[in-house]
Amino acid sequence: MKTAVVLFTRDLRVHDNPALAAAARAAERVVPLFVHDPTLRAGDNRRRFLDESLTDLKASLRQRGADLVELRGDPAAESVRVAKRTGAEGIGVAADVSGYARERERRLADACAAERIALKTFDGVTVVPPGALRPTGGAGHYKVFTPFWRAWQAAGWRDVEAAPRKLRLPDDLPASWFRDRPVKAGGGESAGRRRLTAWLPHLEGYEDDHDAMAADRTSRLSPFLHFGCLSPREVAARVHGRAGAEPFLRQLCWRDFYQQVLFAFPDLRHKAYRASAEDRWRDESDALQAWREGHTGVPVVDAGMRQLLAEGWMHNRARLITASYLTKHLGVDWRAGGDHFFDLLLDGDVANNYGNWQWVAGTGNDTKPYRRFNPIRQAHRFDPDGDYVRRYVPELADVEGKAVHEPWNLPEPPRGYPAPLKL
Structure with missing residues (x-):
């Protein structure tokens, strides 16, 4: 050719x-x-x-x-x-x-x-092509993660392709086809590969550390994976066999899981995966706006939402907490929350964003659709000293220790910080 x-x-x-x-x-x-x-x-x-x-x-x-x-x-x-x-x-x-x-x-x-x-x-x-794994019997797709995880681990992965050493363009291409691009930092393959290399030594502690909200020891590779600046297959290859690899590989598998769900259910962004759970949403526009702005009066929720506004990213545990608060506590439709995340996130991905939102809301692939995350208990567990909250909610910067998670119980609640929403 x-x-x-x-x-x-x-x-x-x-x-x-x-x-x-x-x-x-x-x-x-x-x-x-x-x-x-x-x-x-x-x-x-x-x-x-x-x-x-x-x-x-x-x-x-x-x-x-x-x-x-x-x-x-x-x-x-x-x-x-x-x-x-x-x-x-x-x-x-x-x-x-x-x-x-x-x-x-x-x-x-x-x-x-x-x-x-x-x-x-x-x-x-993806690591494994979305149509490559089928449940027993060969029909449909995997609706539950754990059996998909077992099949994913056992699947044969394709070989990693080397980068071409030389490429040659055709002659006489129109100059208008090319753009001058000033050097920019942040995104791209080079930055992603540097981040992956720098993060790999921390892999061994990933299982213990990745939920610690203040420590921020997640890989932060998700934007690079979303845009394909990093190959998920190559990331899996570089991680596989290292101490502590399995919990991280499990996260890559979750990513593949939702890709195959979207492949089988193209309306994942707009329609409930479990339609029977779709009749309980309330119209709470003021509460939705307070949640978007990080002014709910629940410190860990507000910290997560303000991190999203400031960075275009949010710690994964905070994503679960804020999504559960919106859907299970405020009763607001998961689509409104999913759309807000999708608009702001650097790693905004249809499959993973809306798959996770539906999982939390109880309309998706969770085998326990009625579970809810108590934001106060989650905050005490995953931000025990309150450092994550103080980092993103300056109104609470002077509240010491774990009291920052329930400031309304202080003898003198901090000025300028709202009381919890009441519906």
Whole structure:
């Protein structure tokens, strides 16, 4: 093959990128392409992270003799236009699971067929492809995590692909296809690989430390995994066999679990996975707004929500606590909470965000749908000295020790901090 186009989507990396590696082996020239789709919704935090990631990808491709073509429009139409302009015989793209991604793939397949251009999809968004594991009997998908975890551990994982050493662009590509990108820090494959390398020595203590809210010893790799700046398969390979690996691998498996749930239930973002649990939501607009702003009067909830506003990220334990408070204590629809998280989170991912929200709300994959997280007990357990709360709720900065979790019980409650919501 003389020329191939590689359409980047949620695989913004050169290491362990199956589509890019296959194109580099099969074609004399490769056109790396990213299409900015104006119909795709993304909050400011994710747009910034995406921009940083594309800047880094462009630099990595230039180091290998290529560059990144960036266009705006419909990804299917633009990919075929680039293929025709360059004489490409094939297009490679990473397979994905969301309804948006699968519709994009369908339109791309139709457009390629009409122009007699070969299209090949590659696994790479998950450790194990979402359709590869089936429950006993082979029908449907896994609805409960534990049996999926057992099957996932036993599954054969594909080999990790090396980054191409050299890539060659076709000659005489239009200058308008390329963007000058100033150097930006934060997102991207290079930053993700540095973070992973720096974090690996802490893996042994992950099981004991990852729920400690003030210590903040989670990996913080989720934004890099969402955009594909890091390959989940390569992360699994680098972790596997190390002391303390299993609890972290379990988290990667949870990520794969929700990807296969979304693959089987494309309406996960909008419809209850368990429809029988969908008749109990209250219209509490004032309470919802107080929750969004971190002014509920429950310190650990407010700390989590303010961390989200400030950083575009939230500690995983705080995500569970704040989601349970909204749905189980305030009775507000999980979709409102899920949408707020999705708008602000750097790692906002349809499968994992809405899968977890439904799990907490009791409409999803939890085998105990009526469980609730008591925010005060959770705070005393996972923020025993109150340091996490004081970090994000300055009104409580002078409250000492664990009293910060129940400031309304103090002889003189702190001024400027609201009393707990009453419904």
